[in-house]
Amino acid sequence: MPARQTSKPRISKPRARRQTPETRPYHHGDLRRVLIDAALQLAAEGAEVSVREAARRAAVSPGAPFRHFPNRDALMAAVAEEAQRRFRVEIEAALAEASSIDPLARFRAFGIAYVRWAMHNPAHFEIISTGRYFAYGSSAELIRDNAELVALSERMLAEAASQGLLRSPDLKRTLIAGRALIYGFARMNLDGHFPRWGVEEGEIERMAEGVIDLFIAGIAKG
Amino acid sequence: MPARQTSKPRISKPRARRQTPETRPYHHGDLRRVLIDAALQLAAEGAEVSVREAARRAAVSPGAPFRHFPNRDALMAAVAEEAQRRFRVEIEAALAEASSIDPLARFRAFGIAYVRWAMHNPAHFEIISTGRYFAYGSSAELIRDNAELVALSERMLAEAASQGLLRSPDLKRTLIAGRALIYGFARMNLDGHFPRWGVEEGEIERMAEGVIDLFIAGIAKG
DNA sequence: CCGAAATGTAATCGATGATTACATAATGGA
DNA sequence: TCCATTATGTAATCATCGATTACATTTCGG
Structure with a gap:
């Protein structure tokens, strides 16, 4: 079995809160927001918007975005x-x-x-x-x-x-x-x-x- | 020239016959044409046009289309x-x-x-x-x-x-x-x-x- | 202070476009 | 007619993607 990767020493950084009374992110600061921005930027670059690439730019695992969006379409809807x-x-x-x-x-x-x-x-x-x-x-x-x-x-x-x-x-x-x-x-x-x-x-x-x-x-x- | 119809021992290929009425020859008749038609039909059905699905409908291996089109875009251009x-x-x-x-x-x-x-x-x-x-x-x-x-x-x-x-x-x-x-x-x-x-x-x-x-x-x- | 909820990770799945090595059929020149 | 060349299809394989699951970790509320 592969040795479990030791987790990174996460510095807990209290990020700026959004005013909207929505789901408040905890670990990443505001992953939802960052993912939308990353996707927006991908679109602006003319690149194909993929969930994984957005996750990559947010320096987060490929599965993480699915904690905030049920599927790719939901991400795209948020981008829209x-x-x-x-x-x-x-x-x-x-x-x-x-x-x-x-x-x-x-x-x-x-x-x-x-x-x-x-x-x-x-x-x-x-x-x-x-x-x-x-x-x-x-x-x-x-x-x-x-x-x-x-x-x-x-x-x-x-x-x-x-x-x-x-x-x-x-x-x-x-x-x-x-x-x-x-x-x-x-x-x-x-x-x-x-x-x-x-x-x-x-x-x-x-x-x-x-x-x-x-x-x-x-x-x-x- | 009269096309020579060869008997086909076909020993090493227990491949399942597709529903084609005649025993399908190794070489497809006009795969290029059939692929375009399949892709057209996929589009008409509102489905996403994938090379593999077109190949599937043509009862051909996933790699076969690439003998006729350098890439997916070329197929799409032919469809267009x-x-x-x-x-x-x-x-x-x-x-x-x-x-x-x-x-x-x-x-x-x-x-x-x-x-x-x-x-x-x-x-x-x-x-x-x-x-x-x-x-x-x-x-x-x-x-x-x-x-x-x-x-x-x-x-x-x-x-x-x-x-x-x-x-x-x-x-x-x-x-x-x-x-x-x-x-x-x-x-x-x-x-x-x-x-x-x-x-x-x-x-x-x-x-x-x-x-x-x-x-x-x-x-x-x- | 502790347990539940929130959130992220790792592993994995099936589908896809694409490439490579190989197999087989079709064609045409000797 | 023979057979070598070319055209065409297959098998295996790769990387990427969306998505799901089991599990780990962090945060928050009572």
């Missing part, structure tokens, strides 16, 4: 939560900065911020948008965060409609069209379609603005 | 080629059936056929659109097929422009916008976004038409 939170913060900051009264101008700022974030954080955007890496319904926070962004879009267009700015009376249709346009543009970039469509790398951001403007001009009355 | 071919055939058939002179009506038919195919073949659509499963540049046929569809879209809009049907003089921008809208809609469905946006399953196809109509009305002059 964090990415979604950052996404929402960024979008709301951009809207706050825009500070326009015109709802269509706000919609424009929203769309541009959306595409820009997706361009700068491709791996995170991928994780939060496809639902390929985890069961979407597994995270209430993710659902809530997303619903708020949906509601935000709805409000902008509803306001535009109430001011008589829109051509179509079908608000839902207009909303879905705008969303499809923005999401589609972001994904075309992420999925590497633009080279096939003759759109150069440095041209993409400008093209995003142009395309959103064209859409708004199309739905605006007059 | 086949899926893309079917996709193109379907789109062109839909356009032929539309047989409208109006370029914008043709664009509409194109978009609807696009979304419909993506809805009915989610796994295939995923494979050909993301480039996550293989290196896109690895297949000349894939590039060519795709370029033809791009050119097809361009022609439709260029024709519309030449007939003075478009509001914007920026053809490229209009093209990208239309593509982003259609691709985005198809992906929203594939990525499971519609429930969050209050679009019911049975409503999606109608919504696709509505959204495309709205877009066309937005870019059309008058």
Whole structure:
């Protein structure tokens, strides 16, 4: 039988507590948090996110993560939560900065911020948008965060409609069209379609603005 | 030459015969083809496409596929080629059936056929659109097929422009916008976004038409 | 202070992509 | 026709991965 490995002299270091009243980690300090960060970084590096690699970066055994996440999908869901939170913060900051009264101008700022974030954080955007890496319904926070962004879009267009700015009376249709346009543009970039469509790398951001403007001009009355 | 059918003593191989009706020869007839079909079917079933499972379905050893594909990505690229071919055939058939002179009506038919195919073949659509499963540049046929569809879209809009049907003089921008809208809609469905946006399953196809109509009305002059 | 709960480790499992050495079939030149 | 070469499939093996289990250790509450 292999001799039991003597355990490392663990220095008990009281780490900073999270404010959230969740499961409080004991041994590692805050392994759950560290694992999420490691996974986020892996995603940001474009590497494949594996539980083992996250554990490796946290300097912990391969089985340890499963004390905090029932399976890989749960880890990915937590990663998505964090990415979604950052996404929402960024979008709301951009809207706050825009500070326009015109709802269509706000919609424009929203769309541009959306595409820009997706361009700068491709791996995170991928994780939060496809639902390929985890069961979407597994995270209430993710659902809530997303619903708020949906509601935000709805409000902008509803306001535009109430001011008589829109051509179509079908608000839902207009909303879905705008969303499809923005999401589609972001994904075309992420999925590497633009080279096939003759759109150069440095041209993409400008093209995003142009395309959103064209859409708004199309739905605006007059 | 008449293929010599050899009797097979097959002493050293008590291997279990698979359910193939004829006694399976040592050499598979067209393993490459069969592997692609098996992988296509796996994708269609929504299962994860693994080389081993494809080999299993072809009743062949796990290493055999690597005689035909240098690695998994190459298999996936071949699968994407086949899926893309079917996709193109379907789109062109839909356009032929539309047989409208109006370029914008043709664009509409194109978009609807696009979304419909993506809805009915989610796994295939995923494979050909993301480039996550293989290196896109690895297949000349894939590039060519795709370029033809791009050119097809361009022609439709260029024709519309030449007939003075478009509001914007920026053809490229209009093209990208239309593509982003259609691709985005198809992906929203594939990525499971519609429930969050209050679009019911049975409503999606109608919504696709509505959204495309709205877009066309937005870019059309008058 | 002590026992229970929390959390980490070691060992192990089955599946996968991939590589290597070897076995067998198919092909074509002498 | 013979047989050597090439194409193609098999067997064995490896490293990695997600996941589970038994066990060790740390922390916390009564």
